[in-house]
Amino acid sequence: MHKLVTVQRYLVEAQATHPEATGDLTRLLWDLTIAFKLIHAQVNRAGLVNLYGLAGEENPSGEAVTKLDRFAQDTIVRMMDHGGHLCCMASEEEAKIIPIPSRYACGKYTLAFDPLDGSSNIDANVSVGTIFGIHRRLDEDAAGPGTEADVLQPARDLVAAGYVVYGSSTMLVLSTGGRVDGFTLDPALGEFLLSHENIRIPRRGSIYSVNEGNAPYWDDGTRRYVDHLKSPEAGPYKTRYIGSMIADVHRTLLYGGVFLYPKTFKKDRDKGEAKLRLLYEAGPMGFIVEQAGGVATTGERSVLDVTPEHLHHRVPIVTGSPDDVATYLAYYRGER
Numbered sequence: 001m002h003k004l005v006t007v008q009r010y011l012v013e014a015q016a017t018h019p020e021a022t023g024d025l026t027r028l029l030w031d032l033t034i035a036f037k038l039i040h041a042q043v044n045r046a047g048l049v050n051l052y053g054l055a056g057e058e059n060p061s062g063e064a065v066t067k068l069d070r071f072a073q074d075t076i077v078r079m080m081d082h083g084g085h086l087c088c089m090a091s092e093e094e095a096k097i098i099p100i101p102s103r104y105a106c107g108k109y110t111l112a113f114d115p116l117d118g119s120s121n122i123d124a125n126v127s128v129g130t131i132f133g134i135h136r137r138l139d140e141d142a143a144g145p146g147t148e149a150d151v152l153q154p155a156r157d158l159v160a161a162g163y164v165v166y167g168s169s170t171m172l173v174l175s176t177g178g179r180v181d182g183f184t185l186d187p188a189l190g191e192f193l194l195s196h197e198n199i200r201i202p203r204r205g206s207i208y209s210v211n212e213g214n215a216p217y218w219d220d221g222t223r224r225y226v227d228h229l230k231s232p233e234a235g236p237y238k239t240r241y242i243g244s245m246i247a248d249v250h251r252t253l254l255y256g257g258v259f260l261y262p263k264t265f266k267k268d269r270d271k272g273e274a275k276l277r278l279l280y281e282a283g284p285m286g287f288i289v290e291q292a293g294g295v296a297t298t299g300e301r302s303v304l305d306v307t308p309e310h311l312h313h314r315v316p317i318v319t320g321s322p323d324d325v326a327t328y329l330a331y332y333r334g335e336r
């Protein structure tokens with residue numbers, strides 16, 4: 001029988017383990033959970049309130065912005081811009097950092113987020129979600145507005161990160177370092193209740209998740225790795241691909257296995273192109289997987305050690321069970 005722990009109580013108890021804590025991060029995360037509940041309420045009734053479809057604009061990555069993207073973006077900004085905990089924000093939907101209005105106090109944290117990852121699938125009722133990462137600003141004693149440099153920090157230095165998957169249930173997966181816990185929203189109560197305590201990813205799984213439509217454009221090692229997974233020698237593995245990173249990585253975190261979005265060598269046969277954005281997709285999700293005992297790599301190095309060159313910097317990512325990622329790297333490096 002689950003003990004009944006709300007996310008608020010969990011955060012207060014987590015804060016108590018840090019004597020130096022001021023409660024700033026706790027209140028920041030509380031405010032975020034309110035935004036998640038507001039987004040949940042609209043995502044779950046999008047078809048009824050004319051929130052399906054496109055908003056008629058493009059984001060900085062050249063992707064069509066859906067009405068729900070815009071709603072989720074505005075909800076998070078309106079919830080988070082006046083609490084005094086943030087010095088600035090960054091979002092998939094905005095070309096530049098989002099400043100704190102001058103009428104409000106600035107705080108010592110930055111918030112980077114993808115307001116609604118996977119939203120291109122929303123009209124088909126596929127799981128989507130919000131991804132977020134929180135860093136300390138570079139100069140904690142500074143009082144004024146934050147800068148882009150405060151946001152462009154590696155995921156290794158995240159103070160907290162997490163995601164909310166709006167699926168068959170709405171679940172918040174959160175880490176403030178050292179562990180990962182999951183909270184399921186009880187719609188009757190309007191509370192996130194602890195449902196997955198201390199999530200640990202299996203050392204090896206039996207599911208791989210990748211868009212195989214890109215296979216002709218992968219590097220040789222990746223292609224040979226995926227061929228290996230399909231072989232009797234490997235099992236074969238099952239393939240599952242939803243097309244929402246949040247849903248594909250969430251399944252990988254709970255069941256084990258590997259999620260891949262490697263570079264494709266289609267337009268630029270030398271450098272290749274990555275798709276997923278470091279700051280508000282690959283970084284926070286890789287952080288969560290690593291805090292749960294998994295691995296997140298670009299193939300060349302840990303995703304967590306890549307410093308974003310700009311807000312919408314893209315990286316390749318292979319993340320999941322440690323033994324699965326180790327096998328991938330052996331193929332990627334030509335050792336197998």
Ligand code: P6P
Pocket residue numbers: 117118119120211243244245246248261275276
């Ligand atoms: P593809 C969704 O648009 C997203 O950013 C991620 O959530 C997802 O993993 C990826 O793109 C899907 O990309 O090329 O397979 O459609």
